Amino acid sequence: MIGPDPAPARRRRGRLRLVPLTVSVTVALALLCCVGGAAAFMLTSLGGAKDPTMTLAGDACGQGAPLAPDAAAMPRMETFGPSQLRNAAVIIAVGRQLRVPPRGWVIAVATAIQESRLSNLPYLGAGNDHDSLGLFQQRPSQGWGTPAQVRDPAYAARKFYERLVRVKGWESLPLTDAAQRVQRSAFPNAYAKHEPAATDIVNRLANGAARAIGAAVNPRCATATEITASGWTLPVHAKVGSGFRTADRPTHNGVDLIVDRFTEIHAAASGRVLVARCDPDHQGRRNCDVDGYPGKGGCGWFVDILHAGGVITRYCHMVQAPFVRPGQLVRAGDVIGKVGTSGNSSGPHLHFEVHLNGIRAWAGGIDPVPFMRDRGVPLGGAA
Structure with a gap:
C-alpha cells in the first residue's frame, strides 16, 4: 500500500479456482450507457505483448456507442497520468472478459487506487508490506502467484476478480466491504474514499459503464429498485414536481418527488446515517406525527445519509x-x-436533496436531477 495509509495486513492464503482468460485478443468496450459526453479514444500496448488492445468509445445513452479506432487522445484527469489510466483500462478489460458486472470494475479500480495509485509497483524494500507487489499489492507468499505474475496487470486483475465473485452478495455490499473481503487490509475503511474517482475512471474508460446497472455486462440505465455499478439507486420511483431553487421557490434546496403516502423510501447509496429525527417547525414545535402544511416550516420526519466522497442525501x-x-x-x-x-408540505411527496463536500447546510446543496442522472438513476424515469 502506498501513500499516507499504513501497509495492509497479511492476506489469507487460499486455494484459487482459475478461470481461463485470454488477454491477447481485442477487447471492445462499446457499451450502452446513460449520458451523452466525451470523445472516443483508443488504448494500445497496455504493458506488454499479452495485454489487451482496447477500443473504448464515448458516451451515447441508450444505444450502442460507435467504435473510434483512429482516435488516440487519452482522457485528461488531474489526478492520474496516462500510465495509471492504462493500468485501469487493463483492469476494466479483464473484468469485461471474465463477464464480471461493471460494479466489479469500479470495486477493482478503487482497490488498485488505494493499494498502488494504479501504478504497477515493484519491490520497494521497507516501503512494501512484506512481499506485496503490483497494482493490488498482492503477496506471492500468500498464494496470489509468483512475483512475475502479480506484476502482470492482467494477471493481477484476474486474481482480484476471482476472489471478489466468491464473496456472497458482493454486488450489493458497500464498496469498502467488498474490497476488504478480498484484500484483508489492516485498514478496511480506506477503500471508500476512492469510490468517486474509480467511478469517474470507469465512466471515462468504459463508455459510462458505472452509470449502468451492476448486474449486466452490456449495461443500461437503471430503473426503480436496481443499483448502478457506481452504487446508486432511486430513492422512490416518482414524477418530479417542484424543482431545485426555481424562480418562484429560490430557497427550495431539493426536488419534490410526487408519490403516494406510505411508499417506501430507499437509501440512494450505501453510507452512514447522520440524522434521523423530527425537524422542528418555524415555532420550534416537533409535531411531525400530524400532516404539515405550506408555511409550517421544517422537513418533518427526515433522514440525512453520508456517502463516499462527502456526498450527503436528505x-x-x-x-x-x-x-x-x-x-x-x-x-x-x-x-x-x-x-x-x-413538516412544510402541501401533500404526500418525498423532498430529496443532494449536498456535496459533507456540508449539510443550504450552501452544500446541488440540483439532484443532473447528479442522479449522471449516476444512471434519472429521477422521474427520464434519461
Whole structure:
C-alpha cells in the first residue's frame, strides 16, 4: 500500500479456482450507457505483448456507442497520468472478459487506487508490506502467484476478480466491504474514499459503464429498485414536481418527488446515517406525527445519509419516524422510511436533496436531477 495509509495486513492464503482468460485478443468496450459526453479514444500496448488492445468509445445513452479506432487522445484527469489510466483500462478489460458486472470494475479500480495509485509497483524494500507487489499489492507468499505474475496487470486483475465473485452478495455490499473481503487490509475503511474517482475512471474508460446497472455486462440505465455499478439507486420511483431553487421557490434546496403516502423510501447509496429525527417547525414545535402544511416550516420526519466522497442525501416529509438511527450503516436500496406529508408540505411527496463536500447546510446543496442522472438513476424515469 502506498501513500499516507499504513501497509495492509497479511492476506489469507487460499486455494484459487482459475478461470481461463485470454488477454491477447481485442477487447471492445462499446457499451450502452446513460449520458451523452466525451470523445472516443483508443488504448494500445497496455504493458506488454499479452495485454489487451482496447477500443473504448464515448458516451451515447441508450444505444450502442460507435467504435473510434483512429482516435488516440487519452482522457485528461488531474489526478492520474496516462500510465495509471492504462493500468485501469487493463483492469476494466479483464473484468469485461471474465463477464464480471461493471460494479466489479469500479470495486477493482478503487482497490488498485488505494493499494498502488494504479501504478504497477515493484519491490520497494521497507516501503512494501512484506512481499506485496503490483497494482493490488498482492503477496506471492500468500498464494496470489509468483512475483512475475502479480506484476502482470492482467494477471493481477484476474486474481482480484476471482476472489471478489466468491464473496456472497458482493454486488450489493458497500464498496469498502467488498474490497476488504478480498484484500484483508489492516485498514478496511480506506477503500471508500476512492469510490468517486474509480467511478469517474470507469465512466471515462468504459463508455459510462458505472452509470449502468451492476448486474449486466452490456449495461443500461437503471430503473426503480436496481443499483448502478457506481452504487446508486432511486430513492422512490416518482414524477418530479417542484424543482431545485426555481424562480418562484429560490430557497427550495431539493426536488419534490410526487408519490403516494406510505411508499417506501430507499437509501440512494450505501453510507452512514447522520440524522434521523423530527425537524422542528418555524415555532420550534416537533409535531411531525400530524400532516404539515405550506408555511409550517421544517422537513418533518427526515433522514440525512453520508456517502463516499462527502456526498450527503436528505429525505424529508416522512409519514412516521424513520426506520434508521444516527450512526447506522445502510446499503443502497435499504428502506429507511415511508413517504408522508409532515413538516412544510402541501401533500404526500418525498423532498430529496443532494449536498456535496459533507456540508449539510443550504450552501452544500446541488440540483439532484443532473447528479442522479449522471449516476444512471434519472429521477422521474427520464434519461
